[in-house]
Amino acid sequence: MILRLRSLLRKAPLGLADIDLNDIIRETVDLLAAIAVARGVELRSSISGVPLPIRGDRIQLQQVTTNLIMNAMDAVSDLPSAERSITLSTARNGSVAELSISDVGPGIPPDKLHDIFTPFFSTKENGMGMGLSITRTIIEAHNGKIIAENQPNGGAVFRVRLSLTS
Numbered sequence: 001m002i003l004r005l006r007s008l009l010r011k012a013p014l015g016l017a018d019i020d021l022n023d024i025i026r027e028t029v030d031l032l033a034a035i036a037v038a039r040g041v042e043l044r045s046s047i048s049g050v051p052l053p054i055r056g057d058r059i060q061l062q063q064v065t066t067n068l069i070m071n072a073m074d075a076v077s078d079l080p081s082a083e084r085s086i087t088l089s090t091a092r093n094g095s096v097a098e099l100s101i102s103d104v105g106p107g108i109p110p111d112k113l114h115d116i117f118t119p120f121f122s123t124k125e126n127g128m129g130m131g132l133s134i135t136r137t138i139i140e141a142h143n144g145k146i147i148a149e150n151q152p153n154g155g156a157v158f159r160v161r162l163s164l165t166s
C-alpha cells in the first residue's frame with residue numbers, strides 16, 4: 001500500500017504553479033480555524049512580511065501544512081485549554097523559504113526524531129502513522145527538506161525548507 005501510495009505521489013505530476021508560501025499558510029489556517037476552536041487550541045501565525053515565491057502544488061502543500069497542524073493539535077490536547085497553542089511562522093532565508101510549526105506539547109523522544117517519518121510509526125491509540133510519511137514524500141517531491149526538532153523550552157518544531165524562485 002505504501003509503495004503504491006509513494007509511486008502514486010511520485011508519478012502524479014505535481015500541479016506545479018507559482019505560489020506564495022505565505023498564501024498556503026493563510027489558506028490552511030483559515031480552513032482549520034473551526035477545528036482549532038472546537039479543540040480549544042490557539043493558532044498563532046507569524047507570516048513573513050515579504051512574499052515567499054515558490055513553485056509547488058498548492059493542494060499538496062496545504063496537505064503538508066494540515067498534517068503538521070493536526071499533529072500539533074494532538075500534541076497539545078492533554079494541556080489545559082488556556083495553554084494549548086501552535087505557532088506557525090514563515091521567513092525568507094537567503095534563497096530559501098522556511099516554514100516552522102511549533103507546539104507546546106511534550107515534544108518527541110530524541111531517539112524517535114527520525115522514526116516518526118516512517119510509514120505506520122504512530123504513538124497514538126488510533127493513529128495511522130501515515131501523516132508524516134506522506135508529508136515528507138510531498139516535500140521531497142518539491143526538492144525541499146523537512147526536519148523535526150525539540151525546542152529548548154519544550155514542545156516540538158517541524159521545519160520545512162523550499163527553494164525560492166526569486
Ligand SMILES: Nc1ncnc2c1ncn2[C@@H]1O[C@H](COP(=O)(O)OP(=O)(O)O)[C@@H](O)[C@H]1O
Pocket residue numbers: 067071072075103105106107108116117121122123124126127128129130131132133156
Ligand atoms: N507535534 C508533535 N509532537 C509530538 N510528537 C509528534 C508530533 N508530530 C508527530 N509526532 C509523533 O510522530 C508520530 C507520527 O505522526 P504521523 O505520521 O502524523 O502519524 P499519526 O498522527 O497518525 O500518529 C505520532 O504518532 C507522534 O508520536
Ligand SMILES: [Mg+2]
Pocket residue numbers: 067070071131132
Ligand atoms: Mg498525524
